[in-house]
Amino acid sequence: MVKITSLQVAERAGVSQSAVSRVFTPGASASAKTVEKVRKAAEELGYRPNMMARAMITGKSRIIGLVVAYLDNQFYPLALQLLSNALQEKGYHILVFTASNSQGAAEEVMQELLDYQVDGIITASVGMTNDLTQRCAAAGIPVVMFNRGQEGEAISSVTSANVKGGRAVAEFLLSCGHKTIGHISGWAGSSTGRDRQAGFCEVLAEHGITPQIIDGMYDRETAAAAAQSMMDSSIPPNAIFVGNDHMAFAVLDTLRHEMGLRVPDDVAIVGYDDVPLAAWPAYNLTTMRQPLNRMVEATVEALISRIDDPTLPAQLIEIDSPLIQRGTTKGPKT
Known part of the structure; x- marks a missing residue:
């Protein structure tokens, strides 16, 4: 099969080769008439732009790496879908990798992304070590941590206001009359x-309450066992x-x-x-x-x-969350 070039598309459309390049470069300027002619010629000839070749010329791959720790929690497939859609609207292509928080897993995936020469990386609930942060910085690849923060690192993060959220839950339960x-x-x-735990415990401590705490590990089976242990204790709550809905569903099923x-x-x-x-209705959480x-x-x-603008400082963004009261x-x- 003969590979169609941008020069052939340009000749067919009656425009310059640079015009063809602009049409297929996200954000580049081209008139509506030029875009129509170039895309028509490209379709007739079966032309597809060589993204790797363009990356070598421009130094930009137009690829963003998305790294997520797990997908069984319903929150993350939704987040990945929205992130992918938003980035694609801005002309970026997406590479999705999964990496557990076990030692070495994130390092291996991040090295692959560095090898792909991605323009940026978003990690969803994946931790970043000092070494990984330094390697990404040295490669000139910005990283934003989604739904996870990291103290003491010059790396951007976006989370909900988790301490404030934990406080809101404690205040709500106290207002409902709960003591245990x-x-x-x-x-x-x-x-x-x-x-979330810190904010929750701060408010309860202000009221002289020490909650029973078990680490659910963001895992359904662990959370289910924790619920059974709590309710079988001498003073059940x-x-x-x-700590998240994914575990809460397992807790509800167990109870x-x-x-x-x-x-x-x-x-x-x-x-x-x-x-x-x-x-x-089955959960109504x-x-x-x-x-x-x-x-x-x-x-x-x-x-x-x-x-x-690689010179911009890292941003630590927290966004407030509302409490949604339902049937649980x-x-x-009053």
């Missing part, structure tokens, strides 16, 4: 888990704050179907994220809503701005 309270926290190795407990009559449950499943659209918008803006809680008391 448990917390199945997110993984202690993540900033989101630590921050009458309210449990679960209702394995332990025969009534929610919220026997124990109230609050989650965090407000994924679509939370609104389904009270939860903190992470402002996903605003988080995605801020992430893309932070990344593109650093690509356009009662109250507040």
Whole structure:
């Protein structure tokens, strides 16, 4: 098969070769008439631009790497879809990789992305070591951490206001009259888990309450076992704050179907994220809503701005979350 070149497209369309290049370069200027002629000629000839060749010429691959720790949590497929759509609208192509938070996994994936010479990287709940941060900086590749923060690093991050969110949950449960309270926290190795727990415990401490806490590891089975352990304890809680909806669904299933407990009559449950499943009648979960659209918008803006101007400082962005009250809680008391 003979490979069609941009020069052939230019001759067919009756324009210059540079005009063809502009038509197929996102953000480049070309008149509507030129675009119509070039695309018509390209379609007739079966021409597709060589993105790798263009990257070698311009020094820009127009590729963004998206790295996510896991996809079983409904929050992350939604986030990846929105991030991909937003970046594609700005003329970027997407490479998606999964990498657990185990030692070495993120390093291997990030090295692959560096080899692809991506223009930027977004990590979703994936930690960045000092070494990885320095290697990306040395390669001139900006990184934005989505739904995960990292203290002491000159790296941009976008999260919901997790400490404030944890405080809001505690204040809500107290307003409902709860005194014996448990917390199945997110993984202690993540900033989101630590921050939500910190805000939650701060407010309870102000009221002389020490919650029972078990690390749910952002894992369904671990969270389910934690719920059973709490409710089998000598003083079972009458309210449990679960560190994300993914775990909260497992907690609800365990309480209702394995332990025969009534929610919220026997124990109230609050989650965090407000994924679509939370609104389904089967769960009807009270939860903190992470402002996903605003988080995605801020992430893309932070990344593109650093690509356009590498001298810009890192941004640490936190976006407030509302509490969405549904059927797994009662109250507040009046």
